[in-house]
Amino acid sequence: MQATFPLGRPAGVRVGAHWSVLLIMALLAELLAQSLLPEAVPGQSALVYWATGIAGAVVFLASLLAHELSHALVARRRGVAVDRITLWLFGGSTEMSGELPSPGTAFAVAVAGPLASLLAGGAFLGLGLLLPAAVPAVVVVALTWLGWTNLVLAVFNLLPGAPLDGGRVLQAIIWKLTGDKRRAQAAAARSGSVLGLLLAGAGLVELLWFGSFAGLWLVGIGWFLGFSARAEFAAGPAREVLGRIRLGQVMTPHPVTAPGWFTVQAFVEQAAACRQRTFPVVSFDGRPVGVVSLAALARVPEQARTSTRVEDVCVKPPLCLVAGPDVPLTTVLSRTGARPGQDLVLVVENGVLAGVVSPGDIARTLELAVLGTEARRPTV
Ligand SMILES: [Zn+2]
Structure with missing residues (x-):
């Protein structure tokens, strides 16, 4: 989601808010200050209503x-990496970069x-019941409103439709019962689509039949839900295809290599005739040594280029990735950095370099996966 502003890092989790949060806050503060509070506790000043209304929206x-x-926090405690939390128009979303293991x-x-x-709903309702003698009546009304709003939010x-929490619960249950994560994902996404349609339909009825503009809200939520569910459904098969792909299928075989024993000067003349910017470096006996980029070669001072060997300036493992042809692509995907010279995976078979996987190869694989097909090992 674009255009978010940071809200700090409570418990070490990065939290951001989309600008649409301001809209929902303003709407809630207005709802409290202009109608709920004056109706429940008449005769107070506008300042009291607005101050309580804004405080209520902030607590919400x-x-x-x-x-x-x-x-x-539950995800992190169970070892799943959490990227960040984003608050927006329809609530919030927690982005996890790790896969849920079970x-x-x-x-x-x-x-x-x-x-x-x-729990929050129960606590606010409890406070609303316990505090009446101690605090102004408008605060009690705001607490009760906060209590019910949180309960509605929970329900x-x-x-039961993805991407709502209920959809994730459904997904976990189907996953447990069938042992098939992908099938569970598809089922939860499908039920999210249906749920979105039902909500949007109910919203339309409310809007057209009863002339209530709250219906518009429901139409929006329903549309969003259906849209996200379909997006998730579309991503499912691509993810499934990706999960099967091995490095050997997507690598570029027999790439132009940089002889590690060459001087930088000697190799630069050879590299000028290639279309590559990054090269696998091999030793005299064909063993892969590392990866070198033109940028790394350019950092060698001019007077040192005739005395420095390519092997001395290349990026070596573990900074550069070396893997066998049967290693799944997904295991190296998260580890390939965008840093030049480290973005080439060396595919090694029987001790010699069989090929390389470049960012271009990965992009091509992803595009083919979205098209529903699989990159095949090139025939040479
Ligand atoms: Zn949730």
Whole structure:
């Protein structure tokens, strides 16, 4: 999601908010200050209504954050890497870069959020019941509103369709029952599509039949849900294809190599005739030594280029990745950096260099996967 502003790092998790959060906050503050609070406790000044309304909206945002943080912390505790939390128009999302390893973990991560919302809802309602004598009546109304809103949030999120939490719970259960993660994913996405359609339909009825503009909100949420579910459904097969691909299938075989024993000067003259910017470096007996880029060669001072060997300036393992042809592409995907000279994976078979996997090869593989097909090992 673009255009987010940072909100700090509670418990070490990066949190950002999309600008649309400001819109929802303004709408909630207005709802409290202009209608809910004056109707429940008449006769107060506008300042009191607005101050309570804005505070209520801010606390609501905090409880939304608590919901997402619960997902994030449970994920991290179970060893799944969490990238960040983004708050936006329809709530929040927790982005995880790690794969959920088991149905049990998937279930725990999914229910953590709604559980936090349920607890927050119960706590606010409890405070609303216990505090009336001690605090102004408008605060009690705001607390009660916060309580019910959090309970609604918990229940709504438990609706059984991805990408809602309920959809993730459903996915974890199907995964557990069938042992098939992809099938569970597809089922949860499909039920998210149906749910989105139902919500949008209900919103339309509310809008057209009853003339209620709250229906528009439901149409928006339904549309968003259906849209995300379809996107997830489309990504499913691509992910499945990717999971099967081995380095040997996607590598460029017999790449132009840099002889490690050459001086930088001697190799530069040879490199000028190639279209490559990065080269695998091999030793005299054909063993792969590392990776060198034109940029790295350019950093060697001119007077040293006749005395420095290519092998001395190349990036060596573990900084450069070396793997066998049967290693799945997905295991190196997350480890290839964008840094020049380190973005070439050396594919080694029987001790000699069989090929290289470049960012171009990876892009081609991803595009073929989206097209529903698989890169094949080139025939030479
Ligand atoms: Zn959630």
